[in-house]
Amino acid sequence: MAKKKEEELTYVDKKGKRLDGRGLTDLRPIKIEVGVVPRADGSAYLEWGQNKVVAAVYGPKECLPKHTADPLKGRVNFYYRMATFSVPDRKNPKPGRRETEISKVCSEALQKAIFLEQFPNTAIDVHVEILDANAGTRIAGLTAAAVALADAGIPMRGVVAGCTVGRAGGQIMLDVTKEEEDAPDAVDIPIAIIPSTEEIVLLQMDGLFTKAEWEKALPLGLEGCKKIAKLQEAALKKRFETKEFLESVEAERVSEQALPQKPRVNPVVAAGPMLSADASETLDEENQEMEEALEEEVEQ
Amino acid sequence: MSILMELQADAAAKAIREGKRLDGRKFDEYRKISVETDISKNADGSCRVKIGETEVVCGTKCLPVEPYPDTPNEGSISVGLEMLPIASPEFETGPPQPRSIEMARVVDRGIRESHALDFSKLSIKDGEKVWSIFIDLYTINDSGNFFDACSLAALKALSETRLPKLDDKFQLVKGEYGKKLELARLPLEITFYKVADKIILDPTVAEEEASNARFTVAVTDDEYLSAFQKGGAGSFSAAEIHQCIETALKKTKEMRKIAFK
Numbered sequence A: 001m002a003k004k005k006e007e008e009l010t011y012v013d014k015k016g017k018r019l020d021g022r023g024l025t026d027l028r029p030i031k032i033e034v035g036v037v038p039r040a041d042g043s044a045y046l047e048w049g050q051n052k053v054v055a056a057v058y059g060p061k062e063c064l065p066k067h068t069a070d071p072l073k074g075r076v077n078f079y080y081r082m083a084t085f086s087v088p089d090r091k092n093p094k095p096g097r098r099e100t101e102i103s104k105v106c107s108e109a110l111q112k113a114i115f116l117e118q119f120p121n122t123a124i125d126v127h128v129e130i131l132d133a134n135a136g137t138r139i140a141g142l143t144a145a146a147v148a149l150a151d152a153g154i155p156m157r158g159v160v161a162g163c164t165v166g167r168a169g170g171q172i173m174l175d176v177t178k179e180e181e182d183a184p185d186a187v188d189i190p191i192a193i194i195p196s197t198e199e200i201v202l203l204q205m206d207g208l209f210t211k212a213e214w215e216k217a218l219p220l221g222l223e224g225c226k227k228i229a230k231l232q233e234a235a236l237k238k239r240f241e242t243k244e245f246l247e248s249v250e251a252e253r254v255s256e257q258a259l260p261q262k263p264r265v266n267p268v269v270a271a272g273p274m275l276s277a278d279a280s281e282t283l284d285e286e287n288q289e290m291e292e293a294l295e296e297e298v299e300q
Numbered sequence B: 001m002s003i004l005m006e007l008q009a010d011a012a013a014k015a016i017r018e019g020k021r022l023d024g025r026k027f028d029e030y031r032k033i034s035v036e037t038d039i040s041k042n043a044d045g046s047c048r049v050k051i052g053e054t055e056v057v058c059g060t061k062c063l064p065v066e067p068y069p070d071t072p073n074e075g076s077i078s079v080g081l082e083m084l085p086i087a088s089p090e091f092e093t094g095p096p097q098p099r100s101i102e103m104a105r106v107v108d109r110g111i112r113e114s115h116a117l118d119f120s121k122l123s124i125k126d127g128e129k130v131w132s133i134f135i136d137l138y139t140i141n142d143s144g145n146f147f148d149a150c151s152l153a154a155l156k157a158l159s160e161t162r163l164p165k166l167d168d169k170f171q172l173v174k175g176e177y178g179k180k181l182e183l184a185r186l187p188l189e190i191t192f193y194k195v196a197d198k199i200i201l202d203p204t205v206a207e208e209e210a211s212n213a214r215f216t217v218a219v220t221d222d223e224y225l226s227a228f229q230k231g232g233a234g235s236f237s238a239a240e241i242h243q244c245i246e247t248a249l250k251k252t253k254e255m256r257k258i259a260f261k
Helices: A097-113 A137-151 A212-239 A241-258 A267-274 A275-300 B003-017 B097-112 B145-161 B205-210 B236-258
Strands: A032-036 A042-048 A051-062 A077-081 A120-134 A161-168 A173-174 A186-193 A199-209 B033-039 B043-050 B054-065 B078-083 B123-125 B129-141 B162-166 B172-180 B188-195 B198-200 B213-219 B223-229
Touching: A032 A137, A032 A212, A042 A137, A051 A137, A051 A186, A077 A097, A077 A137, A097 A120, A097 A137, A097 A199, A097 B097, A097 B223, A120 A137, A137 A161, A137 A212, A161 A199, A161 A212, A173 A212, A186 A212, A199 A212, A199 B236, A212 A241, A212 B236, A267 B145, B003 B188, B003 B198, B003 B205, B033 B145, B033 B236, B043 B145, B054 B145, B054 B162, B078 B097, B078 B145, B097 B129, B097 B145, B097 B188, B097 B213, B097 B223, B129 B145, B145 B188, B145 B213, B145 B236, B188 B205, B188 B236, B198 B213, B213 B236
Parallel strands: A077 A120, B078 B129
Antiparallel strands: A032 A042, A042 A051, A051 A120, A161 A173, A161 A186, A186 A199, A199 B223, B033 B043, B043 B054, B054 B129, B123 B129, B162 B172, B188 B198, B188 B213, B213 B223
């Protein structure tokens, strides 16, 4: 809503500079750190301008309560929460309707990326806590969560990357700040994609926007998402391309080779009710082979 | 989801894959939309909206309240949605679930962000009392497409709303009303569903179950876009989004003609 007659701000000056000195297509400074919560299966800390976010992933694990489990695929429980001190007025610690909605759309954005069909009957919990907020926290949270999922080693079609595009002072711009979001004509559009395919997995908007403006905003937003994807990739590489990590992977590989072959667990056994006709056949064959092998041993 | 519904969803998806719909409609064809107003005398504005067999009712109540500290001279609206267990075997009693919270917030956004209602006109005495308009939606029957039905019902009920009279102490005078609220714009929401990689409008329950993504666009009568919401585990390409917006601009015009003659 338009604020009553505050002093008129120039959102973009004659040189194309914004209030914080950025150009129209510039992102705020972004820092991503991977593996910041040792107890979690995967985690990330992200600073996006003034926004500060911690994301942690637990799972895939047993889906509780049990009736919420899906026998065909895993669930993604996304919890977007804001710390009471993260906004100018103290936020009520009880999660509100806004948080519920953001959690839902972020969960759905990740569901497309994760190979959930590999984890039937399980849940993946993704916790996002906003420690400091200055516009664009849902996208900051989702971006951090995607990195945390990759850190957890959860197989994905891609690391979901997001960005906001918007309007302030009549200009379409990337990555709006709180100050710009409070402009009388502000429009804020969070977008998230799977970078490799440019599939749009999250898209929201509010404000008054023309079709022509949207057609200008979308390509800019997609460019922003791709820039974020590069930063996510770099952060993950920094974590995993270390000498220690590569050596530990190599050591694990060698020790696995040295071990006697473990009996292979057929993944369909875990899925239980999904057992298809041909899957059970191969299972029977394997069982038979094992039984035969046992009998031979006994005979010898 | 029941086994029967799963089978119906499979059948719906199969038909759509083949370019048809089970009820013979075109992909962008709505069922019959009907709007009835003044369904509750005690409400300050009310209506019933049906899209095919889908039915929602909406009523408003206006209360004089203290303004929010950051907007001392502005009233406000709030949209609530109860997915009554009356409407579907899938709905349960209890606090609102994420699905209904999301839907209520998207409906709220479509109206609020289009500036359909001038909030400064809802001030009773600047800094002291303002109107708070509660727009409450109740589902009566779920035959698919609650999103569009709720958006239409909320706007219609709001347009029918009369502010109650107040006495000197800002107390409501029972049964006495002023004139109807003036709406500067008529934002309507229209929701696209992706089923079997095709995009359809006004889904049945089976088609909703078969879909993996949806995209809501709010369009005003002066052709502004006032809200977007993508939902569901699937995705949309940029080209699909453009196509949806194009269609939304046309379709909301038709809906507006039916509901706001």
